[in-house]
Ligand SMILES: [Zn+2]
């Protein structure tokens with residue numbers, strides 16, 4: 001991931017700032033991290049941050065700072081599907097394949113909790129197979145009708161079908177969220 | 178009611194295909210097969226013919242610049258696309274990057290505060306793909322991505338905000354604070370640091386687990402609403418205390434953008450910001466669409482294409498001035 005501050009370098013520091021009971025995680029490169037840490041005392045009053053002045057850096061995650069402490073004690077292991085090792089993941093911040101989530105589950109959980117606050121997934125899901133086929137067949141039939149209408153230069157009907165296709169896509173989103 | 182503090186809204190969805198490593202750069206055949214697979218899945222999308230397919234290595238540097246300035250590819254992708262490809266629907270401002278950090282990244286942009294429409298468009302692509310392709314997904318963790326920051330919804334929703342009053346009255350600290358209270362990130366959108374010309378800021382979600390896409394969108398809309406309230410209050414204060422100075426700033430900006438012959442990027446952004454503020458204050462007849470478009474189209478890539486000469490032979494400041502003059506000429510005369 002790219003540093004939020006400069007938008008250029010790789011973000012290797014993940015810092016959580018806590019102020020007044022809320023926290024915000026920032027993903028920064030080493031340079032920007034230093035800059036912010038160095039300028040913390042000076043720049044915060046300038047920014048008129050009020051009670052943010054009491055901010056503290058509560059946690060500094062992976063890479064550099066963890067390498068010495070954690071990695072030395074941590075035995076390496078690898079994902080049996082793609083061969084990515086835990087140490088490589090710690091270094092690059094990138095997992096190798098979807099199965100890495102199982103292989104490194106134990107190490108990933110605290111990290112995911114740190115980033116997202118929670119671990120339970122509540123978002124949308126890929127379409128189920130049955131539902132998928134029904135909608136697909138319906139849509140294909142409509143597209144066929146639309147093409148037919150265009151061929152017969154019945155653009156009014158074609159536009160109607162197009163609008164229905166569009167609103168179908170919208171409704172689906174509403175239902176599935 | 179439309180929130181006019183919002184310049185543009187964007188959505189990005191990260192998806193990966195089951196059973197394959199995230200990074201296929203060392204397996205060119207698989208990488209190529211993936212492009213074919215995604216493109217043929219996209220062909221089933223209604224109105225697919227408005228998409229154009231670009232192989233990144235076939236594009237010239239300037240064409241890549243244009244795609245990035247239009248937010249159709251990421252900065253990262255522009256630099257390290259390798260065997261990557263991108264499907265672009267310029268009219269609907271929708272794109273599908275193949276082989277970015279994740280196998281598939283769907284990008285969707287809308288002008289103004291219509292984050293919901295950006296979302297709908299991205300979901301439509303997501304659905305189209307998920308009918309043909311099985312995405313890496315775990316019921317308890319959601320979509321599995323190359324990096325843990327995106328695990329879950331794979332969603333990064335953002336809004337670009339114009340906050341000239343927060344900057345003028347030194348309230349940017351409060352802006353960051355409001356964003357943080359809702360678990361959002363906030364950053365200055367035109368360069369490093371926390372302030373600079375343009376007064377443009379970007380708020381975006383950081384959490385992808387434990388929140389639904391709808392909740393994410395709601396908190397962004399909510400924060401944008403609070404920031405508009407803040408801007409509106411400060412605008413009244415400005416007009417009460419510093420009316421003459423403000424009018425001077427606005428009409429100066431109007432004149433400069435209409436008549437300058439050389440315009441640096443930073444300078445442009447400063448005047449752009451004053452002109453847009455003038456629209457919000459009822460001094461200049463509003464055209465927010467034009468203002469949004471100007472931001473993209475004064476990028477180096479767009480200007481080079483506009484000048485119809487190679488980058489090395491282009492005077493970008495002169496082209497920027499000329500282009501802005503042409504565009505702003507159509508703006509109605511000042512209202513006062
Ligand atoms: Zn940085």
Ligand SMILES: [Zn+2]
Pocket residue numbers: 079080081082083084095096097098099100101
């Ligand atoms: Zn793996």
